[in-house]
Amino acid sequence: MWSVGLDLGGTKTEAVVLSDSGQILARHRVATPAEQGPAAIVQTLADLKDLVLAQAASVTGGQVPKAYGIGLATPGSLDPRTGLLRNSNTTCLNGQDLQSMVNAAMGQSVRLENDANCFALAEARAGAGRGFGLVLGLIMGTGCGAGWVHNGQLHAGPNRVAGEWGHISLDPTGPSCWCGQRGCVETWLSGSGLRARYLELTGRSRDARDILMDQSEPEARTLQETFDWALAQGLSRVIQVLDPDVVVLGGGLSNLSGLADRCARGLEQTVFGGCFQTPVVVNQLGDSAGVIGAAWLGLNQGEPQKD
């Protein structure tokens, strides 16, 4: 069965169609109409789904099949008590019944999942985590998220917070985080956190990647030190709970030169037991991991959701 994957990002929304054999038949990307509100966003998703299905039918010389799966990757997660979306950076969607809205717009059940979980699933099954039993897929971008995949199956957890390492507080007197705590991992490690810390130190705005690569400016060096500290402290706590077989890095900062080595070095010095041998690797599927993971989850529609 074909499956449509949709990845709702803060600025861009992407869609793919996967064939029965997992081949990408069609792909398209549009701007997310975040300023226009929930109804416009959901309509964009439905239109994009129709567009890529038509493209896929054209490529294969056939018709759009009557039955296909649909999966949607989104920042945040559905609150298990209310079913409403929470913690999305497309803030107009928070508190909305996104699940019912997309089901109604698509005319069928849609599998909705956190985007870091979709990333981890795709990398575990077809990317840098392939062949490993327990995969930790880390996102370091605008925010810090992660997903856990065990033997090819996603573990999202009953509270839908598995992998939320970005909101482990490392210092109760640290910078304020949007989540209400202070000193969260994300306040030092994410692109938005780095920019905010740099602005506090210098009064100037600067790109997060530039801050991490600058070898001469003292303020940038200071933030690189807190970055390395937060990375080692935050990640070692996650590692010590479940000890994954591989760590796959994703998100906008993940392909920064030397980040995987920097990460491994910090963990060697920090993880309990004095021995850290776990491979830390950069993703292989790039920006497409989330949308591919969503498409695979969409295939499971109609089956019991054991994830």
Ligand SMILES: [Zn+2]
């Ligand atoms: Zn936080």
